[in-house]
Amino acid sequence: MIHPKNGNLLIQLVSDKVEDEPSELLLPEGYQSRSEYEYGRILSIATDCTRFTDFVDQGRFVVFPSNMLIEIPLNGETHCMVKENYVIGTYQREDD
Numbered sequence: 107m108i109h110p111k112n113g114n115l116l117i118q119l120v121s122d123k124v125e126d127e128p129s130e131l132l133l134p135e136g137y138q139s140r141s142e143y144e145y146g147r148i149l150s151i152a153t154d155c156t157r158f159t160d161f162v163d164q165g166r167f168v169v170f171p172s173n174m175l176i177e178i179p180l181n182g183e184t185h186c187m188v189k190e191n192y193v194i195g196t197y198q199r200e201d202d
Contacts, residue, residue, distance in 0.1 A: 108180060110152040114187045117146035119175075120167065143194075144172040146186065155190045169195045 110116045148166050151158045158166075174192040178185045 107150070108178065108185045110150055110187055111154070112152060113155055113190050114152050114176070115148050115155070115158060115168070115190055115193070116150040117168065117186050117188060118149055119186055120145040120147060140172045142172060143169055144175050144188075145169055145197075146188070152190075157190050157193070163196075166196050167199055168193045169197065 108116065146168055148158065148164050148168060151160050151164060168188070170188045170192045171194070174188055176187040176189075178187065
């Protein structure tokens with residue numbers, strides 16, 4: 107498992123699939139549209155984070171702009187991170 111540093115949060119994305127709508131634009135093959143915001147659950151928190159702490163916030167769900175998502179391919183897996191200052195909110199899932 108990768109350990110976040112430098113103010114980053116390691117997150118697990120919560121999938122909110124955007125339905126493909128028919129478009130008259132020609133898009134590259136393999137293009138995947140993204141919503142404006144992403145949602146994820148905090149898996150691990152860098153020790154230098156000031157807004158989030160491991161013992162309180164690990165497991166919380168966060169919302170952040172999708173263009174701020176950092177995807178790191180490592181050993182056949184993709185790890186997702188976001189800087190703590192890009193998180194615009196936290197939320198409680200109804201099924202938790």
